[in-house]
Amino acid sequence: MSFFRAMDIAASGMSVERFQMDLISGNIANAGTTKTKDGDPYRRQFAVRSTIEQPEFSLAGLTGDDEAYASGVELAGVVKDNSEFKYVWDPDHPNAQKKGQWKGYVAMPNINIVEEMSNLMLASRAYEANSSIIEASKNMAMKALDMGRG
Amino acid sequence: MGEIFQSDYLRKALDAASLRKDIIASNIANANTVGYTSKAVAFEDELKNYLAAKDQSGFRQCSIDGEEGFQDAGEGNLDDVSPSVYDEGAKPDVNQQMANLAKAQIVYASLTQTYKKINYDYVKMALEGIQR
Numbered sequence: 001m002s003f004f005r006a007m008d009i010a011a012s013g014m015s016v017e018r019f020q021m022d023l024i025s026g027n028i029a030n031a032g033t034t035k036t037k038d039g040d041p042y043r044r045q046f047a048v049r050s051t052i053e054q055p056e057f058s059l060a061g062l063t064g065d066d067e068a069y070a071s072g073v074e075l076a077g078v079v080k081d082n083s084e085f086k087y088v089w090d091p092d093h094p095n096a097q098k099k100g101q102w103k104g105y106v107a108m109p110n111i112n113i114v115e116e117m118s119n120l121m122l123a124s125r126a127y128e129a130n131s132s133i134i135e136a137s138k139n140m141a142m143k144a145l146d147m148g149r150g
Numbered sequence: 151m152g153e154i155f156q157s158d159y160l161r162k163a164l165d166a167a168s169l170r171k172d173i174i175a176s177n178i179a180n181a182n183t184v185g186y187t188s189k190a191v192a193f194e195d196e197l198k199n200y201l202a203a204k205d206q207s208g209f210r211q212c213s214i215d216g217e218e219g220f221q222d223a224g225e226g227n228l229d230d231v232s233p234s235v236y237d238e239g240a241k242p243d244v245n246q247q248m249a250n251l252a253k254a255q256i257v258y259a260s261l262t263q264t265y266k267k268i269n270y271d272y273v274k275m276a277l278e279g280i281q282r
Binding site: 009059122130139 | 165167168169171172173174175176178179180181182183184186189232233234235244247248251254255258259262263265266270
């Protein structure tokens with residue numbers, strides 16, 4: 001049913017953006033975590049998305065083209081950012097490096113707070129854009145219902 | 151009846167507006183998906199071409215003596231005019247998509263209003279008479 005198609009697609013977008021916001025708040029909360037379970041500092045995480053073409057999203061009815069699809073979005077996976085940790089001079093810190101070229105330095109997570117905040121704003125804006133699709137779909141459906149009224 | 155043709159056009163345009171809304175939903179949901187390119191709907195040009203082809207081949211003929219309705223002298227079949235989806239080749243611009251969504255909503259509202267007038271209100275008026 002055509003109206004619900006756009007709503008389902010928007011719902012998939014909202015889920016993914018919500019999850020992305022969760023990852024970002026995890027990154028921000030752990031911006032100072034110098035030691036995790038595996039011994040390393042916290043590594044930045046981000047979400048990888050991919051399109052999803054469910055049969056309900058097919059546009060064959062409207063266009064006459066069997067290959068036409070409107071795509072939803074889904075989470076393909078969570079990836080750890082493999083960029084370098086940041087090293088801060090702090091020889092009295094319990095997690096300071098004991099030997100090697102970084103002796104006396106503490107390895108800090110590879111998180112840039114400013115970048116995380118701007119990603120958070122992007123995800124939040126995308127979430128709002130998706131929710132306005134649902135509102136618009138609802139409006140159009142109600143207008144169609146109004147045709148038969150009175 | 152002549153207005154049946156109008157309703158056909160209206161239904162096609164309503165389909166196109168509804169399709170636009172779905173494509174916009176797809177673009178916005180995938181605005182941050184790597185590798186996804188923006189899609190758009192083509193319809194107005196096809197409709198224009200169909201109407202131009204119709205006009206060029208002559209007037210619509212009206213048969214008085216037996217057959218109902220107008221004989222369409224034009225070429226082409228309205229059934230073949232369909233909205234289609236094409237790829238714009240670039241990452242979706244959320245602002246542009248939101249503007250397109252607003253346009254699609256307005257177009258849809260005005261089309262449903264017109265459709266209601268033609269198919270329901272005027273018929274109802276004819277059946278009930280104009281209330282003074």
